[in-house]
Amino acid sequence: MLGADPERCLAELDPAVADEPGLDLATANDIHVSADTPLRPEFRARFHARANAAVHPADFAGDAAGVRARINDGVARTTRGLVTDLLQPADVTPETAMLLVNVLWMKAVWTQPFDVELTRDRPFHAPGGTHPAPTMHRTGPMHYAQANGWRMVTLAGRHGVSLDVLLPEDGQEAPGTADLAALYQRRRTEQVRLALPRFRAESRRELGEPLRGLGATGLFDGDYGGISGSPCTWARSSTRPCSGSTNGARRAPPPPRSRCRGARRARPRSP
Incomplete structure (x- = not known):
């Protein structure tokens, strides 16, 4: 994708989200998949090799609302309660076959704090x-x-x-x-x-067109044979990237907080 070696890129990203003493950071990389869309063993093994990766069974057909609630609860825990409504009702339906949810939460501290008395x-x-x-x-x-x-x-x-x-x-x-x-x-x-x-910013957008513009057209051709033997089609990708704020203090600054959240879902392709 994008002319790069994805395995190498992912291997370089893993240390960036690894636990480090003193760094307040949390991540989650979860796949929620229905029973009739089994993941290929080789893909499951490659996915589990990534940082904080997990695969969860999901009964989309029988309890789409419950699946959505469980995912939102997990995202809320990862983001310390900052993100509570990642998925909306229209994002998870009985036709959904698979959801990939990536979450990044971080609280960073300036090396040189701002003086609050100058604000x-x-x-x-x-x-x-x-x-x-x-x-x-x-x-x-x-x-x-x-x-x-x-x-x-x-x-x-x-x-x-x-x-x-x-x-x-x-x-x-x-x-x-x-x-x-x-x-x-x-x-x-x-x-x-x-x-x-001092500011706070938050956005949400569909990622289909930006991804196509970057050359990631393979996501939309309906060929997910490397992930599952069950036919699927791309449904939608959305994100609320980088909702964050800045602040400053005299000694240790109340840090900028960022929360990045995204979800992708795929629907079964009609025979």
Whole structure:
């Protein structure tokens, strides 16, 4: 997929979500599958080799609402109660054959805390208008770059976690891969005077078209023979990626919290 070796990519991701002393992180990679859609043994073994992976039997035909409730309860536990409604009633039906649910919850801590006494309201220019927002301030050496109408500063956190903050010039659309590549190539340590609003962001979207645009077209061709011998068709993929917030304090900052959640489901293909 995407021209990469998926096994190698997954092997590189596993250590990133491994337990580490002092790091508050939780993940879940679960497959919920009906009895009439048996997983191939070789696929089951490869899946179980991934971090925090588990396969659960699911009676979609007889108790779709119960399956949905159990999945939502598990996601709520993993995210410490932050995500309680991942799946909606329309996401799980008697026709569902399989659900893949990935959850990531993390609480990160700045390596250099913001001073809460420097936080004060400043105008924040949002798409819906300008609003006052509590804004944190810090001055000092930071990774900084400017390219293609964008400015970027990288804020370091403990355990190798970092946050890239991008600021566009007026009229800029969302940055593309070329813009991001240019920013990372030009990133240098400079003295920066930073004003960062405290914010919370959450989104939910269907992933079908973005995945096709990235070249992952094999997901939609209906050939899942490597997963199960039962014929299935792709139904839908949705995510609420990176619902998160920023905050600051004088000593140990109330950390940015992020929660990433996603689900994919497949329906049996008509004979």
